[in-house]
Amino acid sequence: MNKRTFLKTTSVLAAGAAFPQLISCKEKPKSDPRTNWAGNLTYSTDNLYTPKNISELQDTIKKLKKVRGLGTKHCFNKIADSTENQISSAAFNKxxxxxxxxxxxxxxxxxxxxxxxxxxxxxxxxxxxxxxxxxxxxxxxxxxxxxxxxxxxxxxxxxxxxxxxxxxxxxxxxxxxxxxxxxxxxxxxxxxxxxxxxxxxxxxxxTFKMKQIVYQNMPMLALEKNFEAIMSAGYSVSLFTDWKNKNINEVWIKSKAEDLKEIAPEFYGAKLQTKNLHPIETLDAINCTDQMGVEGPWYERMPHFKMGFTPSSGKELQSEFFIPFEHAYEGLMAIEKLNAEVSPHLFITEVRAIAADELMMSPFYKKTCVAFHFTWKQETEEVTKLLPSIEEALAPFNPRPHWGKIFTLKPAVLQGRIEKxxxxxxxxxxxxxxxxxxxxxxxxxxx
Missing domain, CATH: 3.30.465.10 (Uridine Diphospho-n-acetylenolpyruvylglucosamine Reductase; domain 3)
Known part of the structure; x- marks a missing residue:
């Protein structure tokens, strides 16, 4: 399957509008194709509007028959795409x-x-x-x-x-x-x-201060009896794995400074890092938020990457699946069985926890979830063929996908999992x- 065929058959995030009479807020088409952040998707229209105020926005919407809203273009599927018109929210930024x-x-x-x-x-x-x-x-x-x-x-x-x-x-x-x-x-x-x-x-x-510490090489087996304790070890905890050797490559723990009194040299078999790390260990950590227990503002520790660092288009694909937290280890092991198929096409997988909410279309509606987030190499054909195997492995736990990332779940299956x-x-x-x-x-x- 070539790239263009792939883009026509997969799904991305909010994009939307154009009308010849609305010259004041319509952007001139560029000679280069308009793409999402990662460059894996070319938008299906050059008709992009950037209204400057609500009145302009209302006029644009009223005069268009089809339209989608466009944000920062960080979705990897066609959720924001339109074959006719897109409206950018870039001017609404105050x-x-x-x-x-x-x-x-x-x-x-x-x-x-x-x-x-x-x-x-x-x-x-x-x-x-x-x-x-x-x-x-x-x-x-x-x-x-x-x-x-x-x-x-x-x-x-x-x-x-x-x-x-x-x-x-x-x-x-x-x-x-x-x-x-x-x-x-x-x-x-x-x-x-x-x-x-x-x-x-x-x-x-x-407001509060935070500290971030990273441990390396935790055996996956440590998660069998301790998954909740490990994911509760800080304000925010992320596990990174490449699915090799039944190993968690890195454990990132972000804590309120007042809660982190001591830094232990080991954490469930993992060793404390001796330098700042990127989630993909072979990459330079210069753009990652400070680690090593150095205190800083919450907004300079909670993300993995620095505020001042503006990422260029990344040649990658992303998929993410959510299952109820009580099945976290079972889900992890179900994916681990596919390690030989997954690892060659993967940069890294991040495992996270998300609390339940009451929002109708949220994957976390009334249930705390664990997330398996895959950052893939931009090998669209191979990844597209691989995703059904991951979705099938997680099927006993009724996985829901991230709305802005690539998935292949059959619509009837997905719809059956959306209570509202x-x-x-x-x-x-x-x-x-x-x-x-x-x-x-x-x-x-x-x-």
Whole structure:
């Protein structure tokens, strides 16, 4: 299978709009093809709009028949793609207000986490969690239930307490957690299917310092009886493995500074590192957040990569699958049996924990999960053939995929695992009765 055929048969994240009369916010097509961050997907349209305000956004949506929203282009499937039009949220990138009494911040939807964190810290506040990369937009991350790690930490969308979006009818809709109940819970992880998000309010906590330590070479067997204890050893814990020799290559533990009194030389058979490490040990750690127990602000420890480091397009593919936490070790061992097939095409796998939430389309709806995140070499044909084997190995645990990454689960199987799918479809009908925001990804996977 060649690259173009692969792109036509797989799935990516929110992208959407163009109309000849809307010259003021339409970007001129570039001679080079427009691609996602990794370059594995070429968007199916050159019609890209970047409205500067809500009025422009409303006019654009009203005049278009088909449209998808586009964030920071970090999805690896076609969730954001459109054959007709895309609307970029890049111009909606400001901090609107900070409510110190309620401990909330309201931001425009296109702002990146890395642009928000320093402001919050300077004003005495912190977010509850961050993804491994800080270069993604707030709206895009929440729309796909993107997450960090931590058995008590929900996905990034779980911190949302208010949301504003322009729906398929061009209406400005405001919902909040206190008064809008189920409709709010359906609108946060929205897959770009209800409209274009313009504003979000996020719950905050007081700022804090963190320390990060890394251990190397933990036997997988240590996880059999101690999985929960290991994943609970810090505020956020990540395990990295290349599936060779039944070994966890690296254990990253991020702790609140006040909670890390001593640094043990060993951790369940793993040895404390003697230098900063990249998740892929052979790569330079210069762009990774500081380790070795060096104290720093929460936003300079919680992600794996530094805020000031802007990653270039990475020649990689990503897949991620979630299963209930109680089956974590069984799931790990089910994948380990495929080590000979997986390892040759893999850069690294990260294992994380995500707390349960109440969001309709979240993979973590009412269940704490373990995540198996695969960063693949950009070998699209080989990876596409391999994914069904991984999905089948995890099948006894009813895996759900990350909405913005590559998967091959049959739509009927996926739909059967989404408890609130019918209610979400009702919201789509309410806010997008003409199906403006439906695309190939939505039609295939939800309908």
């Amino acid at each position: 901090i609107i207000s900070l409510d110190k009494d309620k401990k909330t911040v309201t931001v425009e939807a296109g702002i990146k986490y890395g642009e928000l964190c320093k402001y919050l810290d300077e004003n005495g506040f912190a977010l509850y969690n961050l993804a491994s990369l800080p270069h993604i937009s707030v709206a895009g991350a929440c729309a796909t239930a993107t997450h960090g790690s931590g058995i008590k930490n929900g996905c990034l969308a779980s911190s949302v307490s208010g949301i504003e979006f322009v729906n398929g009818k061009g209406e400005v809709i405001n919902l909040n957690k206190e008064k809008d109940g189920a409709e709010f819970l359906g609108a946060v992880v929205n897959l770009g299917a209800l409209g274009i998000v313009t504003k979000m309010t996020l719950d905050l906590q007081p 799918l019918s209610e979400f479809k009702d919201l789509m009908t309410k806010h997008d009765p003409e199906g403006k925001f439906r695309n190939e990804f939505i039609d295939k996977n939800l309908f």
